[in-house]
Amino acid sequence: MRRTARRRAAAGLVALLSLLLPTAVPASAAPRSGEIVLDGATSAEGIAAGEGRTFYAGELTTGDIFRGDLRQSTATRFIHAPEGRAAAGMKADPCHNLLFVAGATTGKAFVYNTDTGEPVADFDLAKGFINDVTLTSEGAWFTNSAAAELYFLPVGEDGELGTVKTLKLSGPAADLTPDFNLNGIAATEDGKTLIVAHTANGALYTVNPKNGKSAAIKGVSVPDVDGILVHGDDVWAVQNFLNQIARIDLSGDLSSGVVEGTIKSDSFNVPTTVALFGNTLAAVNAQFNQPPSPFEVVLVPARK
Numbered sequence: 001m002r003r004t005a006r007r008r009a010a011a012g013l014v015a016l017l018s019l020l021l022p023t024a025v026p027a028s029a030a031p032r033s034g035e036i037v038l039d040g041a042t043s044a045e046g047i048a049a050g051e052g053r054t055f056y057a058g059e060l061t062t063g064d065i066f067r068g069d070l071r072q073s074t075a076t077r078f079i080h081a082p083e084g085r086a087a088a089g090m091k092a093d094p095c096h097n098l099l100f101v102a103g104a105t106t107g108k109a110f111v112y113n114t115d116t117g118e119p120v121a122d123f124d125l126a127k128g129f130i131n132d133v134t135l136t137s138e139g140a141w142f143t144n145s146a147a148a149e150l151y152f153l154p155v156g157e158d159g160e161l162g163t164v165k166t167l168k169l170s171g172p173a174a175d176l177t178p179d180f181n182l183n184g185i186a187a188t189e190d191g192k193t194l195i196v197a198h199t200a201n202g203a204l205y206t207v208n209p210k211n212g213k214s215a216a217i218k219g220v221s222v223p224d225v226d227g228i229l230v231h232g233d234d235v236w237a238v239q240n241f242l243n244q245i246a247r248i249d250l251s252g253d254l255s256s257g258v259v260e261g262t263i264k265s266d267s268f269n270v271p272t273t274v275a276l277f278g279n280t281l282a283a284v285n286a287q288f289n290q291p292p293s294p295f296e297v298v299l300v301p302a303r304k
Contacts, residue, residue, distance in 0.1 A: 034265070034267060034298060034299045034300065035267055035296045035297065035298055035299070036068055036070070036073050036074065036075050036282075036296055036297040036299070037075065037294045037295070037296045038057055038059075038066045038068075038075050038284075038294070038295045038296060038297065039075065039076065039077075039294075040077060041057075041059050041064075041066065041077075041294075041295040042059060042061065042062070042295075043059050043060040043061045043062070043286070043295065044057060044058065044059060044060060044272075044284050044285060044286055044287070044295040045058055045060040045087065045088050045089070045104075045272050045273065045284065045286050046058040046060075046087055046088050046089045046090040046101070046102070046132075046227075046272070046273050046284065047090070047273050047274065047275045047282060047283070047284040047297060048090040048091050048092040048099065048275055049092060049275040049276060049277060049282075050067075050092045050094060050114065051092075051094040053069055053070040053071050053277060054067065054068070054069060054070075055067070055068050055069075055070065055075075055275055055277075055282055055297065056068075056078070056090060056092055056099055056114075057075065057284050057297060058087030058088070058090055058101060059087060060086060060087055060088060060104065060286070061086060062081060062085070062086070062087075063081030063082075063084075063085030063086045063087045063101070063103070063110065064077055064079060064080055064081050064087070065077075065078050065079035065081065065087060065090075065099065065101070065112065065117075066078055067079075068297065070277055070280070070282065070299065075297065078117050079112055079117040080117075081110070081119075082119065084106070085103065085106060085108075085110060086103050086104035086105060086106050087101050087102075087103070087104070087110070088101070088102040088103070088104040088129075088130065088131050088132060089101075089102045089131055089132030089133050089143075089184065089185075089227060089273055090102065090133060091133050091134060091135045091140065092114060093135055093155070093159075094114070095159075096155065096158075096159030097113055097114045097115045097159070098111055098112070098113065098114065098120065098155070098159060099111065099112040099113075099114050100133050100135065100140045100153070101133070102130040102131055102132050102133045102142055102143070103122075103125075103130045104129055104130060104131070105129055106130070107124060107125055107126055107127050107128060107130060108122050108123060108124055108125060108130065109122065109123045109125055109130060109133070109140070109142055109151070109153060109164070110122045111123075111153075111161065120161070121161055123153060123164050124164075125142060125144065125151045125164060125166075126144055126147055126149070126151065126166070127146070127147075128144040128145060128146030128147050129144060129145040129146050129180070130142055130143070130144055130151075131143045131144065131145045131180070131182065131183050131184075132183060132184045132185050132227060132273070133185065134185045134186050134187045134194070135155075135187070136187045136191030136209075137191055138154060138155070138191060139152055139153050139154040139155040139162070140152070140153045140155060141153075141185055141187065141194060141209070142185075143182040143183060143184070143185045143196060144182060145180040145181050145182055145183055145199070146176075146181065147176075147181075147182075148168065148169045148173070148174035148175070148176055148181075148182075149166050149167060149168050149169055149212075150166075150167045150169065150182075150185070150194070150196075150207070150209075150212075151164055151165070151166055151167070152164065152165045152166075152167060152209070167209065167212045168212050169207060169212045169213075169214055170212055170213055170214065171205070171213055171214035171215060172198075172201070172203070172205055172214055172215070172216050173196055173198060173205035173207055173214030174214065175198065175200075175201060177200040177201075179199065179200040180199040180200060181198055181199065181200050181201075182196050182197070182198060182199075183196075183197045183198065183199045183225065183226055183227070184196070184197035184225065184226055184227040184228035184237070184238070184273070185197070185228070186228050186229055186230035186235070187230065188230065188254070189232070191209070192209070193206050193207070193208065193209070193254060194206070194207040194208075194209050195207070195217070195228065195230055195235065195254070196214075196228075197222070197225040197226065197227070197228045197237060198225070199224065199225055199226065202221055202222050202223040202224070202225055203216060203217070203220065203221070203222065203225075204216075204217040204220050204222065204225070204228070204235065204237065204248075204257070205217060206254050206255075215255070217250070217254065217255065217256060217257050218255060218256040218257075219256045219257055219258060220237075220248055220256075220257040220258075220259065222237045222239055222246050222248075222259075223239060223242065224239045224240050224241045224242050225237050225238070225239055225240075226238045226239070226240040226271075226272045226273065227272055227273030227274055229274050229275070229276055229281075231276055233249055233250045233252075234247060234248070234249065234250070235247070235248040235250060235257065236248075236263075236274055236276070236281065236302070238271050238272060238273060238274050238283060240270050240271060240272050240286065240288070241270060241288070243264065243265075243268040243269070243270065243271065244262050244263060244264045244268070245262070245263040245264075245271070245274060245281065245283065245300070246259050246261075246262055246263075247259070247260050247261045247262070247263060247302075247303065247304075248260065261303065261304050262304075263281065263300055263301070263302075263304050265298055265300050267285075267296070267298045268283070268285065268298060269285040269286075269287045269290055269293075270285060270286045270287050270288045270289070270290060271283040271284065271285055271286070271298065272284060272285075272286040276302060278302075279301060279302050279303070280299055280300070280301065280302060281299070281300050281301070281302045282297050282298070282299055283297065283298050283300065284296075284297050284298075285297075285298060
């Protein structure tokens with residue numbers, strides 16, 4: 001039963017992605033206040049905070065990576081990915097000058113050097129949709145929206161990359177539907193607990209990275225949840241087709257949470273992932289099911 005569900009989910013995700021993506025983008029225009037255009041992008045999905053005010057944003061369908069500066073409100077194409085790649089969620093590791101990228105329908109994880117833009121390595125994870133990634137002091141964790149499992153890529157003290165390990169999940173986070181399942185992922189500061197977003201269930205779950213056991217974060221309902229971000233007791237959950245970001249206050253034991261505020265912007269156009277810069281959130285618009293227009297990063301206050 002579970003194998004059948006996974007095959008159906010993977011097939012449905014590939015078909016859904018082809019329907020969601022715009023097909024063309026006109027010439028870029030000057031950004032409105034609080035927006036940074038990804039000049040020349042034909043799709044978008046992931047964003048990551050780099051060193052200082054630097055950010056990275058990915059072109060979903062080609063795997064190319066843009067590098068931008070929040071102070072200068074600019075972004076340019078930085079990495080021309082080899083053919084056949086894709087870029088969904090991503091996270092930067094400034095200590096080792098590495099960028100970790102979830103490879104969407106490729107089933108892969110990609111790693112780039114943020115100094116040179118050169119590919120460092122790629123890893124076969126699993127069939128399905130490798131959707132997002134988070135970093136701990138020990139390595140990178142990836143989600144698959146078509147499977148009840150996570151993938152761990154160890155990263156050594158000097159940035160050396162290890163062998164990928166698969167973590168099978170149990171409990172509510174392991175629920176599979178024909179729609180997108182596991183999506184965004186984040187880690188607590190000590191790395192002892194992972195938090196995952198489940199799009200189909202509109203829920204957040206904690207995951208024990210040692211044994212894969214999961215539990216629901218009670219009191220939190222986040223329909224259309226996509227990427228998530230954790231900082232201290234705060235979780236920001238991007239609700240893509242609702243064009244909003246929920247800010248959630250977690251209990252000390254992570255068992256429950258309260259939605260403290262909802263961040264909205266007239267500039268949101270199906271935001272998918274978000275990065276934090278002090279008191280500012282940078283969200284990338286994916287524009288799924290929207291008329292093609294320049295793709296951009298939208299800056300909003302982290303608290304409202």
